[in-house]
Amino acid sequence: MAVLKWTTDYFQEKGVSEPRASAEVLLAHVLNLSRLDLYLRYDQPLTPEELARFKALVVRRRAGEPTAYLTGRKEFWSLDFLVTPAVLIPRPETETLIESVLEVFKQETENRKPKTGNLCLEVGVGSGAIIITLARELPHTRWVGVDISGPALAVARENARRHGVAERINFLHGNLLAALKPGLRFALLAANLPYVPRPVWEELPKDIKEYEPREALLGGENGLDLIRPLARAAPGILQPGGWLALEVADGQAPKVAALVEETGKFENIEKFPDYLGVERVVRARRLEG
Ligand SMILES: C[S@@+](CC[C@H](N)C(=O)[O-])C[C@H]1O[C@@H](n2cnc3c(N)ncnc32)[C@H](O)[C@@H]1O
Structure with a gap:
């Protein structure tokens, strides 16, 4: 997906940590897919609405907001946990x-x-x-x-x-x-x-x-x-x-x-x-x- 490559490069250039993973997690979140399933949709373009939501998240991530707070979830011990800025992101x-x-x-x-x-x-x-x-x-x-x-x-x-x-x-x-x-x-x-x-x-x-x-x-x-x-x-x-x-x-x-x-x-x-x-x-x- 071109948007994934573009976002990864952009995050890298701006010094965002884990640029590829951040781009994948945010895009998968917007498309309501697993990270793995992203690659099955490789050629499908985003709708304008999906693109707008994704761009808004990219801007926040570039400003430093952790990916887990943007998606509201984090995996720990293969379980899916709800996270908000009130809690430490499980490590x-x-x-x-x-x-x-x-x-x-x-x-x-x-x-x-x-x-x-x-x-x-x-x-x-x-x-x-x-x-x-x-x-x-x-x-x-x-x-x-x-x-x-x-x-x-x-x-x-x-x-x-x-x-x-x-x-x-x-x-x-x-x-x-x-x-x-x-x-x-x-x-x-x-x-x-x-x-x-x-x-x-x-x-x-x-x-x-x-x-x-x-x-x-x-x-x-x-x-x-x-x-x-x-x-x-x-x-x-x-x-x-x-x-x-x-x-x-x-x-x-x-x-x-x-x-x-x-x-x-x-x-x-x-x-x-x-x-x-x-x-x-x-x-x-x-x-x-
Ligand atoms: C490092 S986080 C750990 C969160 C979670 N157990 C984990 O491992 O992801 C520490 C937690 O201790 C809580 N905490 C800090 N001071 C505390 C205190 N005096 N008594 C009880 N809990 C406290 C914080 O609110 C925070 O939720």
Whole structure:
């Protein structure tokens, strides 16, 4: 399609990231096709109405708006998630967190009544990518999902409904663990909290810094403003034998592993690399005692 080539070249010339992918995703969105199906329509010209809608999106993308906000969707773990500017766009490296949890948790919950129970928690749900994926993969689990952003919770609730897991997830509005009923103990605590250190955040590309929510990215001066208190509080809300899984920034894994170790309440503290080889997840098991 000539329009695809033209748009790719235009994006490239203007320094838009992922020029070819952006052009394909936007055109497929306008034509209501999958990216693969675009190539089956190779010779079919666009109608004037399609062309006008496509051009409007191209202008916004060229100004820096992320493709996922323009189409309102993003694929994660092969599932289609609704996204709005109220939520972080789910990242492929977050699939490492899913894998690290499933590795230990799948066998435990296949037995319907694992020793630790089957109540799980995610703090900082955003679009719901993590909690919904895990709820689908672990059909015997029930969930509590917390976020400090009301608009993000609305997106997560809608995604849970679309993916058929809304009945198993209780979404709560609050700061870290403040909204939880006292006395609750979880079999799993997963979190991908804001972890970008301020100096790194200042230098982020415009697509991210100006469009994605700051409160979903910025983790204070050294990136640990939220992870640190959560790691310290984690032993108090996990069942003996329960699991903690935290996504971290590039270079943070040793510090976060040390924070977890310092509580004196965890064993099997491990780090997991993402698909680029960056240590992306710290996973640990709450001691039985
Ligand atoms: C990095 S995003 C992760 C979103 C989603 N879990 C994902 O992995 O795509 C972090 C999320 O934590 C939420 N958040 C930030 N500070 C928080 C706090 N103090 N308590 C609870 N949630 C918080 C943000 O609103 C945002 O939705």
